[in-house]
Amino acid sequence: MKKLFLSTNELDKNCIENLGLSELVLQENAALGVANLIRQKLDFGKKILFLCGGGNNASDAIAAARMLSGEYECELFLWSSNLNQNAKIQLQITENVGVKIASEICEADCYVDGLLGSGLDRDLPQDLQDLLNSINQKPGLKIAVDVPTGLNKFGRLSPICFKADFTVAMGARKIGLYSDLAKDFVGEIKLANLGICEDKFSGESRSFLLEMSDLELPKRDKQNVSKGDFGHAFVACGMMSGAAKIVAKAALKMGAGRVSVVNLSDKQIILDDEIMLKNSFKLASSVAIGMGLGVARFDLGDFITLPCVVDADMFYRDEVFNLATSQKAVLTPHPKEFANLLKIASFGEFSVEEVQSSRLEFAIEFSSKFACVLVLKGANTLIAQKGNVYISPFGTPALSVGGSGDALSGIILGLLAQGYSPLNAAISGVLAHAKTALNFKANAYSFTPNDIIEGIKWL
Incomplete structure (x- = not known):
């Protein structure tokens, strides 16, 4: 995993x-990172506009424009x-080597x-919003220096953002x-080296970017x-056995x-042959609860001391x-x-x-207050414990299907049963879940929970 800041x-x-x-040495190396990426991705002689x-x-x-001048047709706006x-x-240096300043886009x-950095704490001025909207609609390779304009340090948009094909982060990755x-x-x-290796450039961090090498399979x-x-x-x-x-x-x-499945409803369920039906949680190594739970009743004391995966309907019940x-x-x-969990935990009422x-x-904030491991699902799922945050960047649209979250819960449950710590089960579970989608060779819209389950064997 990599540190985030x-x-x-x-x-x-x-x-x-x-x-x-x-500072100029750092900037020269930053510019070189941008220039070298352009050399890799753009044919010699093409026109580049530096904003x-x-x-x-x-x-x-500006320094990158000077470095590329002569190899490409470079202009500054x-x-x-x-x-x-x-x-x-x-x-001044860049003008000395003949790079022109454009009067318009x-x-x-x-x-x-190279318009604005991540320190923005307000909405962009209207003329800049109009500029970005125009650029985003144009064809061509788009590269952001450090952070796309319109994206702040917390990852919020303000309200429009430069839509990059590549972002060159300088020295270390920004969260x-x-x-x-x-x-x-x-x-x-992409990460640009500023003249010193990443480990020596970066310091202590409590936020981390997960890599597939962090996946620990049984x-x-x-x-x-x-x-x-x-x-x-x-x-x-x-209530919903599926x-x-x-x-x-x-x-x-x-x-x-x-x-094993413990039926808490009054409905009969039919299970696959390899899954057992039980009437209690006795002898469980780990428990999953909440998926399709509805209003079914249970005794929290039956499993409160066990490794447990909590999902879905449990977040609308005070027992959570x-x-x-x-x-x-x-x-x-x-x-x-x-x-809703934040509301139950007295953080206040918030919209999605x-x-x-x-x-x-x-x-x-939540993980700093509560002892559990939090897996906040999303395009880039967050895993948090004791104020430390781990981000999985591997989410794909293929996973946006009903039952995908149930499959993730099952993966984590299986790891907990085998003795994984809650944090390691969450990290490896999220990565395994994402990798089944990344490995899927058919159309993303056809991906189903059964494909996740089937894909586990190919991890």
Whole structure:
């Protein structure tokens, strides 16, 4: 996993004050990162328009234009005349090598966004919104310097954003690039080396970007074992048995030695042969509850001390508060469910839109107060524990189908049954769930929970 930062200003400052690198050296390396990406992605001789504001992002863009001048037809568009000192220096050098300043937006093969950074704390002025709207509709390669203009450090849009094919993050990755709202605007994120390796550039962090290498699949490397060595996962079945069946099948496919369903409703259910039917949670290694639960009754004392996956209907019942206080629980709400969970937990009443625009802040605050592991589902799912946040960037539209969340719960349940810690079960479960979709070779719209379950065996 990689470290994420809300802002890298302090990291830049450390390089300058303690390591001896000048700000212009950092900017030269930042510009080189942009220039080298363009050389990889754009044919020699094409036209590039560099959109520049007045800050350090503009300095990087202007320096990149100078580096590429002669290889490409480069022009600068200066949206702001109020340039900082570094930008003024870079502009003078760039004009000296013959790069022209455009008086208006012209057609180009590539547009480089060096307008504004992530420090924006208000809506963009209307003329800049109009400019971005115009650029976003034009064909051509689009590259953002550090952060697309219109995206703030928390990953919120203001209210429009430069729509990049690539974003070149400078020195270290900013957490705002990985918000749900940012996902359609940042494109592929590249990291520019500013003259010092990432580990030495970055400092301490409590936010992390997950990689597929963080996926830890179950191992069956011992020969003298039985099904009892891999746990017994239990699923609470309520008013809608289909959800419980998906959970049970996913847990079994994920390696749980045995899987049983406890029917809490008065309806008869028919299970696959490999899934057992029980009348209590006795002997459970882990429990899943909430999926299709409805108004079914249960005794929280039957499993409150066990590793537990909590989802769906449980977020509309007051008992979820008790489960949130358990170190052994993994709570997996989607944004609407999380909004109700926040209400039950006395954080206040929030709309889904408010939850989505402040996902990071809410996840940190909730996980700092409650002992459980939070899995806040979304385009980029957040996993939070004790104020630490782990982001999975691997969500795909294929997973936007009914029952997908039930399959995720089953995957996590199966890992818990095999002795994974709640945090490790959540991290590996989210990655495994996403990877089944990434591995899927057919049309994304045809992806189903059964494809998730079937895809587990190919991880």
